[in-house]
Amino acid sequence: MAPLGAFFISSCYNRNMTFTIHITNPYDSCTVKELLENHLLIPRKIRHFLRIKKHVLINDQDINWQSMVNKGDKVQLTFDQEDYPQKSIPFGNAALVDCLYQDQHLIVVNKPEGMKTHGNEPNEMALLNHVSAYTGQTCYVIHRLDMETSGAVMFAKNPFILPILNRLLENKDISREYWALVSGKFEPKQQVFRDKIGRDRHDRRKRVVDKRNGQAALTSVTRLKAYPKTSLVKCQLATGRTHQIRVHLSHHGHAILGDPLYSRIPYKRLMLHAHKLSFTHPLTLEKISVEAPSPTFESGLK
Structure with a gap:
């Protein structure tokens, strides 16, 4: 499946860990405040920083918090170290990652049996470390699989998307x-x-x-x-x-x-x-469904 980011969403980082999110708004018309608070789930403190730093642009224009955002508008959000302090974990082995789907914000991979989703100790190598090496940035666990279980598991690729995906999981919108x-x-x-x-x-x-x-x-x-x-x-x-x-x-x-x-x-x-893992992408509203093959599981059927 081709990445969606080239058409709908994108993000970029600089050396100071400022990163900019570009979104083509898929939601019905709402105010900037409603978009950031209700749809993108940006915490109050970070919304405050975005407002005072003027780090929100709609169609490349400065806005106020009650400005309307219409479906199809281009939204640009810029975050810096004060918004989301940089976190880092030891990188693992990128070659161990079987990627099923990814875009600029999330990645779904095929976990082999016998590997932990995340380590219990700071320097313990697990799938999270390997996925971070594969993407070249610190990733975040959305849900986990038991070590003995194989299959599809999702990670967030930046702290911006993390609460959005967590809400999808809590609302049972990730099947x-x-x-x-x-x-x-x-x-x-x-x-x-x-x-x-x-x-x-x-x-x-x-x-x-x-x-x-x-x-x-x-x-x-x-x-x-x-x-x-x-x-x-x-x-x-x-x-x-x-x-x-x-x-x-x-x-x-x-x-x-x-x-x-x-x-x-x-x-x-x-x-x-x-x-199988299925969900509606929260930044594009496109239906995403991926299946994870497992030769060891399939060979064990009888």
């Missing part, structure tokens, strides 16, 4: 479809699991179904294919609890093959894969 190979015959074909999930008091690594103290969790599961002793299922999340798919499937008698925590069935890998 994540997982495939899992589970034990047994999955019947009926479609099921919705609503069991609350909490921490396991006996094993800090694990989560359990906890009807009293757990957090709400909803997983929709559809059987894609039946095998003699296993089933390939598609899972879609309405919530994002830790180990949610793994806990729900295991609790209902369909543990994922190769799960080191919730299954007694050994396998060459955890058979859980983030197959």
Whole structure:
């Protein structure tokens, strides 16, 4: 898929870490204040800096906060070190990144199983470090996958887009479809699991179904294919609890093959894969959908 940025959005950085965002406004007519506050989710402090520094241009013209921005107008926002202080992390190995989609603001990559999404220690190398090396700039995690899980995962490429993508995730506007190979015959074909999930008091690594103290969790599961002793299922999340798919499937008698925590069935890998990620691009309103291949997952189907 070709990058969208050349047609709709762009950004550029200079040596002082000032960066400028160019957007062709995709939204209905609104004031500058409404655009920055309600659509672009720019924090109040940074909106104040933009206003007093006159760092907002509409169609290359200075504006006031009540100026109207119409659909198709060119919006230019300039941020500096005071707005977004520079953050840096150690760069990893760019060659380890399988890029599925990227533009000037975000990137979706295909995480291999056995790699952490982000490190627990400052100098620990993980996918975030490799993606930052690939893009040449510090990136930010939008959502994560368990280390044993493979598939599509999204990162922000600058602090401007970070709260916008976070809101998409919180509003369930980023659709994540997982495939899992589970034990047994999955019947009926479609099921919705609503069991609350909490921490396991006996094993800090694990989560359990906890009807009293757990957090709400909803997983929709559809059987894609039946095998003699296993089933390939598609899972879609309405919530994002830790180990949610793994806990729900295991609790209902369909543990994922190769799960080191919730299954007694050994396998060459955890058979859980983030197959597809779909969303509406917040700066262009274009529908984006990417699929992540996984030879190790596909070879394990039976």
